[in-house]
Amino acid sequence: MKNIYLEATENSVKYFIKKYYITNILLAISGGQDSIYLIKILETLKKKLSTSKLHISYIYIDHQWKKTSNKQIKHIINYVKSIKSNIIIYQINKIILSEDECRAYRYNIIIQHAIKYKFQLIITGHNATDKIETFIQNVIKGSGIESLSNLAIKSKTFPETFILRPLLKLDREMIYWICKKFYLPIWSDSTNYLYRIQRNRIRQELMPYIKKYLHTNIENNIKSLINNYHYQNEYIKQSVIKLYLKSRHTKRAAINYKKINTQNFILQIKIIQLFCFDNFQIYLENPKLIKIINKINVKSINLSKIMNYKHFNFFINKNWFYLSIKTQKKYIIYR
Template sequence: MFSEFKNHINSNLPFLKKAKVLLAVSGGVDSIVLAYLCKFLGLDFAMAHCNFKLRGDESDNDEKYVFALAQKLNVEGFFQAFDTLNYAQENSLSTQMAARELRYNWFNDLSQQLEFDYILTAHHADDNLETFLINLSRGTGLEGLVGIPEINGNIVRPLLPFSRADIERYAVKECLGWREDASNASVKYLRNKIRHEVVPVLKGINPQLLQNFTKTITYLKESQSIVDDRLDEVLDIVVDSVDENCISFNIKELKKLSNTKAYLYQLLKAYNFTEWDDVYSLLDAQSGKQVFSTTHRLLKDRELLLLVDLSEESKDKILINNIEEQLEIENKMLSFSRVDEIDNNSQFSVFIDSDNIEFPLTLRKWQEGDYFFPFGMKGKKKLSKYFKDEKMSLVEKENVWLLCDASDAIVWLVGKRMDNRFRVKKTSKNILNITLR
């Protein structure tokens, strides 16, 4: 197996030979074999082991075994114990999902702190088949059927082409010891149930199951690449605009697609939506209707669907106590300075009579009923009417910040228009310049 592994690295993963890598080692036969293969190949690697404290002495003995292996191979070892059950309870996760989250969070922290280029895991072909069957049983799209990626960001799985039988035969031939996790024999978990009760039946029907499955995965990945290419073309057509807060999709162009619902799923699946019928119904909904995912919201605004990142939204008020302060607003800087004379007011730079304002100032988002006296005009105007006249979208309106004085009178629609009540007059003695850069 070593020669096949070496050929696979040279042909498909040559970058590993010059990289600094962190190898996840559980103590099972797959990770032990991967550790030896990396050593024999001369890779620059360290080992990382997680003790999830789920199996008492067995978990501690796994840690001792991996520690001894690190010394034997003369590589650096990192070891971390977790209170997995408590973490699962606090975060409302299953034990398996809690262990996975803890494991990868720690691996990524180690990689960033110690500058490892890649994290290696020992997933193999049987793991890939089991994942395929799990996704198939739960219902999935094409992305759930293409299997575990061999390279996913900084995660690399060099054993993915090899079967569990290949790995165990190599371990026995080379007299490599390993640890058996007793929980792997239990059919309590879905993966183990598929491993012990479903896969053996399928292999009994077709002994070439794993080889044929590998071919199928290859074909599915080729189909996925065609879909991705088509999506790139569609994005150029249906995306109306992109800015730091929002992606706008043109509903008219979306409806021209042969299967709009399928395209919507492909376009939006990365944003964690689950209620796809509700997403599709937005196309014909009234303006203002919206659907939320855990991370985003999708909003109908006339002839557009607006995709907004929830993490970018903030409704908090910000107090400004003096003119010495500088504030960052959505990657721009709001600053104040006293000046002796005025220049022309603009969208991003206004001059006000500071004798007319009382600190603290407040920076806030607009509310229904807000009004101001637009600079250069007589009389007041509701912001809702101003936004309509300016043909601003729902998201654009939501992202407008208002600079208000202590009485909550609007001084400036930041980056838009100042209020006429605070303009500089000939008699003004104290002039304040406020800029947004």
């Protein structure tokens, strides 16, 4: 059974490479079991696809969280050299303890590097266990349905750059077994046991407690829930886009709010959010969106200002909702 998962993962990467004519791949590695396993998959594919011009490069981001950072870098460099490949290493001089800040820095560096050197595909080592832990973190933060199901197997950052997460169907135990099977040199990362990192507390304390005292099948239940949320979110997004296209003005940056205020409350929020982002790249928080919806749901005929937001004013006039950009003395009104 485990060998079937092994072949399926390799075939999924192979299929993606062929489908999108990928020739340049950037693999983000950590030295842990996930990335070491991915190195094996890519190097195996490179040999199997010998007729193709497949260029693979590795990138490692050192956050300098621990005293053994230099030893881990040497370990990674030695392994990549042993397979006759190359690696790029970035060191973040500012030591950041926030997991969210580190993730933002890491993704920004990886994506900018990929764009600069024209990599078509970025591969990361996120697995099924990571997906469950991310879901729990987002629940704790009070995130919306789109954040609860946003770790997808593939996504697109820019028109020419994909992100692929081929291990999302494999849990940490399965990947560990595979690494042991092939005698892969896994680095034991001491930061996985730092309890000031929220993810580690979820992994080492919360999940074992739930499995022992509350529900032994919690991981599979969360996987099913994430899957359901994904399809619900896709349905909402499609409905929002259809309603937005029907309600927007043909010439002006405006939407007919009379066509919106009869819809479900969450659809109203999403349509206003899409309108603001589509026209002015503004992302409004829920409290401001709710304020706007409460205003436009009140019948009004005359020109009425709803609220201010940074350099913008929100207006309604007759059936239309639109924005104006603040200037020093006047407003530029998009009607």
